[in-house]
Amino acid sequence: MKIELKWTLILVVLIVICSIITGVVYGALEDKIAENNFETKDNIDITSLLPEADSLKDLDIDIPEDSKIRSVKGAYSNDELKGYLIKVDSEGAYSTISIAIAITNEGKISGIEILSQNETEGLGDKIADDEFTSRFKDKTAKTPLTLVNDETSANDEVQGISGATISAQAVVDGVNAAIEFFNTHLEGGGN
Amino acid sequence: MNSYNNKKNNTALLAAICTGFVATTSLKTALSIGLAASIVLIITNLIMHLFINKAPNSMLMLFYIILTAFITSIMYLIFQAYFPDIVNELGIYIPVLLFTISIIVQIFLHEKKYSILNILALSIGFILILCGIGIIRELLGGKYTAILEAPAAFIITGFLLAILSGIFDKDKKTA
Known part of the structure; x- marks a missing residue:
């Protein structure tokens, strides 16, 4: 009994030491890790979403604090504004889904891309596939989109993914937030 | 290498390698997980x-x-900081794999006489077999996508083990 108690204490001390070291290592590497996530998230090729544009520039626009919008950039081709790249964060079933949405000057969605997500493998993560993201292509950014189960019949409808309704709805919500922002702040807002 | 001829122990080692199969779709991931x-x-x-x-x-x-x-x-923190592309590919599997492999091998070592040389030899063998499977899957995977599916790793390992036990003595099956 005596020996067991001694070794139990040693075990506890070991756990504490290990935890402290892990904390210190995390503290030392934290910046580097954050930087890596930043890179994978924000490095997107604008030409793949908006073929006419070739560069991105920051716009001087105030983003409402409580909205899903994370950043708004103007997409330019030779200093001529072609459209906007809006990044939104939307709450999915298990994770925050980060989406980039490209909207042209004429108010048309030219493409979306899922920047990061951590949804169920095999079901929810299908939202990141081209098959799903291409369904948003050429939708008008005038009215909010709705998610439907069957084939789409109207231009403001998007076909969902069976078994991944919540994840797909989260993407649609994110896109709708971008559409709303586009209509209230960008299109008629003096830009 | 000392006598690795206990059948029960070899099965434990094989279990550790099978855990590592997740990472063997390409040489790079196989090597990094092995290391x-x-x-x-x-x-x-x-x-x-x-x-x-x-x-x-x-x-x-x-x-x-x-x-x-x-x-x-x-290790996972280091991976996240310095090898983001491997983290992108394997994600949460990295710590899961490392932990499971280590514990299974530890059970194997527990019954043996402890020596750091044993562990070194075992590690080298482990890296080699993971890389072997990784190379085969990466090369053949380009032509036949079925090779990249999980069951193919088991089949390849079966062939590799057969070849190895053909080359070496039957007692010295170093899986």
């Missing part, structure tokens, strides 16, 4: 040197688990 698992094993056993002859036998596994978990978390 990382080896580092976890070696450091764990170096630290365990302090306890192995003193601690009561019933508590050794607890020490192993805590140390392995500790080193695995640190």
Whole structure:
């Protein structure tokens, strides 16, 4: 009994030491890790979403604090504004889904891309596939989109993914937030 | 290498390799997981040197688990900081693989006479077999996508084991 108690204490001390070291290592590497996530998230090729544009520039626009919008950039081709790249964060079933949405000057969605997500493998993560993201292509950014189960019949409808309704709805919500922002702040807002 | 001819132990090692199959879709991931698992094993056993002859036998596994978990978390942090592309590919599988592999190998080592040389030999063998499977899957995977599916790894390993036990003596099956 005596020996067991001694070794139990040693075990506890070991756990504490290990935890402290892990904390210190995390503290030392934290910046580097954050930087890596930043890179994978924000490095997107604008030409793949908006073929006419070739560069991105920051716009001087105030983003409402409580909205899903994370950043708004103007997409330019030779200093001529072609459209906007809006990044939104939307709450999915298990994770925050980060989406980039490209909207042209004429108010048309030219493409979306899922920047990061951590949804169920095999079901929810299908939202990141081209098959799903291409369904948003050429939708008008005038009215909010709705998610439907069957084939789409109207231009403001998007076909969902069976078994991944919540994840797909989260993407649609994110896109709708971008559409709303586009209509209230960008299109008629003096830009 | 000493006698690795205990059938039960070989099965434990094989279980560890099968866990590593997740990472063998390409040479790069196979090599990184093999190396990382080896580092976890070696450091764990170096630290365990302090306890192995003193601690009561019933508590050794607890020490192993805590140390392995500790080193695995640190390895995962290092992966996240310096190898983001591997993290993108394997994600949460990295710590899961490292921990499972290390614990299974630890069970294997537990019944043997402890020596750091044993562990080194074992690690090298482990890296080699993972890389072997990784190379084959990467090369053939380009032509036949079925090779990249999980069951193909088991089939390839079966062939590799058959070839290895054909080359070496039947007692010296170093899986």
